[in-house]
Amino acid sequence: MNGEELREALRTEMAVTTRPPSLSVDAALRTGRRARVRRRAAWAGVGLTAALLAVTGVGAIGAVGAPGSDGFTPAAPGVGPVEPPSVHDTKPAWPTGPDGRPQEDRTARAGTRYDQAVRLLDELVAVVPAGYTLPTDPANPPAGQPLLRDHQAQFDDRVNGVEVWSYTSSLTVQQGQRLGRLLVEVHSAGNPLPTEPCALARQFWGMPGDCEVLTVGATQVGVVVRSGADDRFDQWAAYRHPDGVVVFVAQSRRLGDGRPALTALPFSPRQLATLAGDERFHLR
Missing domain, CATH: 1.20.5 (Single alpha-helices involved in coiled-coils or other helix-helix interfaces)
Structure with missing residues (x-):
């Protein structure tokens, strides 16, 4: 087939084929x-x-x-x-009170533990040196003013199934118009406090200070003779009895409420050390 014949054939094919629709x-x-x-x-x-x-x-x-x-x-x-609830989120199992029911919180408000704190306050009153008066609180003390006398028994923890308690009693001492404070704090046996005298003394309320170890009879007592930046108390002594009971005895020239402070502390450092080891504060 020559070129002319090919072109003719193509024209014939296009003529007989249906055209596609136009693009719209x-x-x-x-x-x-x-x-x-x-x-x-x-x-x-x-x-x-x-x-x-x-x-x-x-x-x-x-x-x-x-x-x-x-x-x-x-x-x-x-x-x-x-x-499941975390053990840290569960309500603590408070000790049983004298009524046979769990306490509402850490503080004992009746019963043997409460009586121990009252006894501690009575013993503190008994050792106040001559020359001081002991004011008492009014029936309705002003809000925010520290109590002149106070005591508390507090549940701290259970260690190996044994309840550990702390007892605190404080007392205001007065000379003329000047006021200061004495305090005794006792931790029952089983507490985790340190044994070394000055390490023990510096555990009192977490307050730092210059500590000395004083020997009283056969015992060694840690005494902070100068407080550090935290001056809620001026001096305090710390003693751990052989059975593990810990006693802190502290003194301050002032109450911290703006009223005039004592000119001198009631006890010398050695007297504080002697009181810390005194059996009258050895609560069991």
């Missing part, structure tokens, strides 16, 4: 809009299905694992594994 912009837009509607419908169906599954089944599965544990996260805030 409107038709193309309509086709695109229909495709977009179909896609939106499809995605809407997927979203609805996912929501239903989250409510009925899949959401429950997603709530089983903790976030990041196996790829699931809680379906919504508050949905997820319920952790």
Whole structure:
């Protein structure tokens, strides 16, 4: 076949073949809009299905694992594994009071422990040197003013099944218009306080100071003779009895409420050390 014959054959084929429809912009837009509607419908169906599954089944599965544990996260805030209460979050088991019921908090307000704190205050009153008066509190003391006499028995902890208590009694001493304070604090056996005299003394209310070890008879007592930056007390002595009971005896020239302070402390450092080892403060 020569070139002329080829061109003739092509013209004949084109003449007998149906022409494709002409391109219409409107038709193309309509086709695109229909495709977009179909896609939106499809995605809407997927979203609805996912929501239903989250409510009925899949959401429950997603709530089983903790976030990041196996790829699931809680379906919504508050949905997820319920952790058992921590032992640190449980309410402490307070000691039983004289009525046979647990105390409301750490403080004993009746019973043997309460009586021990009262006794401690009575013993403190008995050792006040001559030349001081002991004022008492009015029936309704002003708010915020420290009590002139106070005592407390407090449950601290259980160590190897044994209750550890602390007893604190404080007393205001007066000379003329000047006021100071004495305090005794006793920790029962089983407490975790240190044994070395000065290390023990510096555990008193966490206050630092210059400490000396004084020998009283056969015992050694730690005495802070000068307080540090924390001057709630000027001096204090600390002694651990052989059975583990710890006694602190502290003194201050002032009450800390702005009233005139004593010109001198009631006890010398050696007298403080002697009181710390005195059997009258050895509560068991």
